[in-house]
Every structure is written in structure tokens, then in C-alpha cells.
């Protein structure tokens with residue numbers, strides 16, 4: 001359903017994403033990992049058409065995503081909702097209105113200017129907030145919520161678009177472990193219950209192992225690992241992060257899972273070796 005072929009992005013002489021290719025046959029939860037600068041954000045931004053690719057092909061359900069323009073490009077951006085590390089909510093606006101802004105792509109400018117939302121959309125926004133366990137915060141300003149609650153509002157806003165894919169760029173990087181866990185569980189449930197594909201850039205290996213069906217490891221713009229969490233051995237983790245000082249820092253950041261899983265144990269052993 002998703003085909004990525006030789007997708008490349010250069011910024012001047014710098015190759016941010018270098019001939020990335022992979023195929024996804026059915027909706028799943030995919031974690032993209034790699035050190036800072038590996039090209040993870042650029043990849044997601046190309047997928048969502050926030051950034052134009054330099055070359056390559058990206059097709060979703062037969063649709064040539066990179067060739068879309070105008071209205072069809074905006075439709076794709078609706079199908080492919082993005083959430084960000086910093087939530088990108090309107091801080092002073094109430095939670096329900098923030099969620100309703102997920103429908104902006106299909107509303108008139110006039111309706112938007114006067115904050116006129118159809119009753120059905122308001123009900124749907126509240127239902128989605130309920131599902132994410134934060135309906136009680138609906139009337140509050142977004143800025144009054146904790147980081148984890150704000151990220152769930154951002155997820156609710158994305159769900160208002162009824163997307164086929166949710167792209168999450170470091171969704172838990174600003175959160176404490178408890179909030180991070182709640183947000184990752186919400187994304188996992190959205191995948192399992194709705195059958196939506198989720199692709200999340202993650203900076204901790206254990207999060208990718210714990211929540212994802214498939215892990216893609218990027219290094220210097222290239223895919224150097226593509227497999228199941230079980231296949232993500234210490235050797236593979238070293239390839240992804242490099243065997244330098246960065247490796248232990250990035251690979252053993254167990255922000256959520258304090259429990260010593262076999263995977264975490266393997267990483268700690270690797271850290272001892274490096």
C-alpha cells in the first residue's frame with residue numbers, strides 16, 4: 001500500500017535522505033530511529049509533502065504522492081496527518097477548538113474566520129477527546145494542560161482529519177516517562193482499533209521495540225536496518241547509531257521502560273563494550 005523508491009533529498013551538497021526505499025504491505029506501526037541528523041524528520045516531511053523531494057518515488061494506494069499539486073496535495077495532507085514534538089497547538093485557544101482546527105482543510109475561509117463549526121464536528125471532536133481520555137479538559141485553554149495531555153489534543157486534532165496515516169515526528173521527545181507512555185499507548189490503540197498506519201520518528205530504541213511492529217534504522221540519510229523489533233540486535237543498533245560515544249547515549253535512553261527487558265539488557269551489554 002506504501003511504496004517508497006530511491007527517495008532522496010539534498011540541501012546543497014548535503015544529502016539529508018539518500019535513496020531510501022521500502023514497501024509497506026498493510027497498516028502497521030513503524031518506528032524510525034537513528035541519531036540526530038540521520039534524516040528522519042526530512043523523510044516524514046517529504047512524505048507529508050511539507051518538503052519537496054529532490055528525486056525518487058512515493059506511492060500510497062497507487063497514488064503518486066510526489067506528483068500531487070493544489071487540491072490533491074492538500075487532500076493527501078489530510079490523509080496523512082502529522083504530529084510534532086512541540087504539539088503545535090494554539091496555546092490560548094480552548095482544547096475543543098484546537099481539535100476542530102483539524103477540519104480546516106475542508107472548511108471555508110469565512111467559517112474559519114468566525115470559528116463556525118458544524119454541530120456534528122463538535123460532537124465528533126468531543127467523542128475523540130473522550131476516546132483519548134481528555135474530554136474533561138475540553139473547555140480549558142490548551143496551555144493549561146500537561147505536555148502529555150497537549151500531545152493527545154494534537155493527536156485528536158489529527159484524528160479529526162480521519163487520516164489513513166499518522167506521521168509522528170518525535171512525539172514523546174518533550175515528555176516525561178509517564179506522559180510518554182500514555183501518548184505511545186494512544187498511538188498504538190489508534191493503529192490497532194482503527195487500522196491506521198502510524199510512522200513515528202523515535203529517539204529511544206526501547207520505545208520502538210515496545211510499541212512498533214517494524215523498525216527502520218537510518219544513518220546518514222540511508223536505511224541501514226529494516227526489520228522487526230526482535231531482529232534489532234546489538235550489532236544492528238551499533239550500525240544505526242555508530243559505535244562512537246553517541247551510541248550509548250542514544251541507544252540506552254530508557255525513558256519509558258525501566259524494566260530490564262532482554263533487548264535492553266543486550267544494549268547495556270553493548271554499551272559496556274563500546
Ligand SMILES: Nc1ncnc2c1ncn2[C@@H]1O[C@H](COP(=O)(O)OP(=O)(O)OP(=O)(O)O)[C@@H](O)[C@H]1O
Pocket residue numbers: 011014015016017034035036037038039040041042043
Ligand atoms: N531546511 C534545511 N536546510 C538545510 N539542511 C537541512 C534542512 N533540514 C534538514 N537539513 C539537514 O538534513 C540532515 C537531516 O536532518 P533531519 O532533521 O532530517 O534529521 P533527523 O534525523 O530528523 O535529526 P533530529 O532527530 O535531530 O531532528 C541534517 O544534516 C540537517 O542539517
